[in-house]
Amino acid sequence: MFVISIAALKRNTAILRDVKEAAGCHIVIALKGFSCWKTFTHIRDHLDGCCASGLWEARLANDHFGKSVITYSPAYDESDIAALCEFTTHLDFNSLTQWSRFRETITTHPRFQNGELHCGLRINPQHSTGHTPIYDPCAPGSRLGITADQLENADLSGLSGLHFHTLCEQDSDDLESTLHAVDEKFGHLLRSPQFTYLNMGGGHWITKPDYDRARLIRLVRQARENYQLDVWLEPGEATAIHTGVLRATVIDTFESAGHHHAILDVSATAHMPDILEMPYRPDVFLAEPLESPIPNPKSPAVTFPGESYHLATDPSSPGSTVRLAGPTCLAGDVIGDYTFPRPLVPGDTLVFDDMAHYTMVKTTTFNGVKHPPIAIQHEDGTLETIREFTYQDFRDRLA
Numbered sequence: 207m208f209v210i211s212i213a214a215l216k217r218n219t220a221i222l223r224d225v226k227e228a229a230g231c232h233i234v235i236a237l238k239g240f241s242c243w244k245t246f247t248h249i250r251d252h253l254d255g256c257c258a259s260g261l262w263e264a265r266l267a268n269d270h271f272g273k274s275v276i277t278y279s280p281a282y283d284e285s286d287i288a289a290l291c292e293f294t295t296h297l298d299f300n301s302l303t304q305w306s307r308f309r310e311t312i313t314t315h316p317r318f319q320n321g322e323l324h325c326g327l328r329i330n331p332q333h334s335t336g337h338t339p340i341y342d343p344c345a346p347g348s349r350l351g352i353t354a355d356q357l358e359n360a361d362l363s364g365l366s367g368l369h370f371h372t373l374c375e376q377d378s379d380d381l382e383s384t385l386h387a388v389d390e391k392f393g394h395l396l397r398s399p400q401f402t403y404l405n406m407g408g409g410h411w412i413t414k415p416d417y418d419r420a421r422l423i424r425l426v427r428q429a430r431e432n433y434q435l436d437v438w439l440e441p442g443e444a445t446a447i448h449t450g451v452l453r454a455t456v457i458d459t460f461e462s463a464g465h466h467h468a469i470l471d472v473s474a475t476a477h478m479p480d481i482l483e484m485p486y487r488p489d490v491f492l493a494e495p496l497e498s499p500i501p502n503p504k505s506p507a508v509t510f511p512g513e514s515y516h517l518a519t520d521p522s523s524p525g526s527t528v529r530l531a532g533p534t535c536l537a538g539d540v541i542g543d544y545t546f547p548r549p550l551v552p553g554d555t556l557v558f559d560d561m562a563h564y565t566m567v568k569t570t571t572f573n574g575v576k577h578p579p580i581a582i583q584h585e586d587g588t589l590e591t592i593r594e595f596t597y598q599d600f601r602d603r604l605a
């Protein structure tokens with residue numbers, strides 16, 4: 207079961223609200239990272255709207271969040287544009303070919319003409335600050351964003367914004383160096399009165415305890431002052447980090463080729479694909495009855511009364527090491543090797559930490575594995591199951 211803590215979500219979004227008030231900018235939640243819309247009523251007051259990756263996220267934003275809908279996709283088709291013109295507030299383009307193809311349709315639309323719809327270009331400042339190539343939109347040959355040389359002599363009429371997204375889980379020092387690159391290459395546009403907004407994308411790890419928020423606030427204020435425009439930030443991860451868990455049950459344990467295996471009712475490939483894709487190693491807790499408390503250096507994002515939690519360690523530490531794996535046919539559906547204070551047995555509950563952002567949005571029913579239900583834990587501790595998945599959901603997805 208995925209469980210999302212409303213208290214944790216509110217804690218994160220209150221930090222974002224404080225930052226936007228201090229910086230005088232707008233902050234929206236990136237739905238690509240977290241789109242569990244039944245929680246939106248709890249966070250809507252803290253934020254200015256949503257960042258959408260295309261028509262369907264934009265519709266979700268408009269139907270269930272309201273406020274601003276900031277849409278950017280690497281490419282749109284005619285039907286996307288026709289639908290988006292009816293409600294999105296910002297529409298950002300990834301290429302000049304897309305903008306010139308749709309300019310006429312958009313600029314003649316009544317919402318554009320009465321100032322309800324604003325259009326911008328995603329730029330590529332060609333300034334890499336990240337460490338993981340698949341998350342680097344500034345890597346040589348990137349398809350994401352328009353480079354400064356492409357803009358020379360381009361017809362930019364009708365546009366009022368620039369948008370960059372170049373960070374991933376980064377601090378504001380990387381934003382600072384990126385802003386230098388943006389200024390060097392695109393400052394002349396930002397200083398012109400035609401451009402009224404600058405969207406600094408996501409990847410700002412604002413809610414991480416040691417993130418330098420004071421510097422972010424200073425940088426945003428400087429940009430607003432230097433360019434005389436509105437600044438937008440669209441964090442996904444920072445909104446939902448440490449707000450949810452995936453609770454799993456051990457369904458079998460056995461030994462094979464010298465390894466102890468535990469097969470769970472959740473899968474790396476179907477339910478936590480970033481373990482394999484990114485890749486990364488999640489924190490895992492063994493839930494035990496409270497009567498047998500265990501030393502607990504850390505707690506999962508969601509805890510239940512009556513349970514205590516033991517953080518599994520890596521295999522070099524003493525204890526019982528087991529390979530946690532999913533129930534699919536994929537040989538590599540392995541979560542990792544973890545060490546617990548005792549051997550796992552069927553029926554044990556394991557809690558995978560930090561599973562709300564970029565996890566719930568990516569799940570599948572590969573192999574027909576059961577999709578975990580989704581629950582929210584309210585601020586008073588009560589649990590509400592907001593979605594259960596059935597065989598019919600699996601059957602109906604593909605025809």
Ligand SMILES: Cc1ncc(COP(=O)(O)O)c(C=O)c1O
Pocket residue numbers: 236238239257278371373374375407408409410440441442443444
């Ligand atoms: C254009 C854009 N905006 C915002 C985000 C959100 O980034 P994050 O979740 O790292 O804050 C992304 C993530 O890929 C993105 O591509």
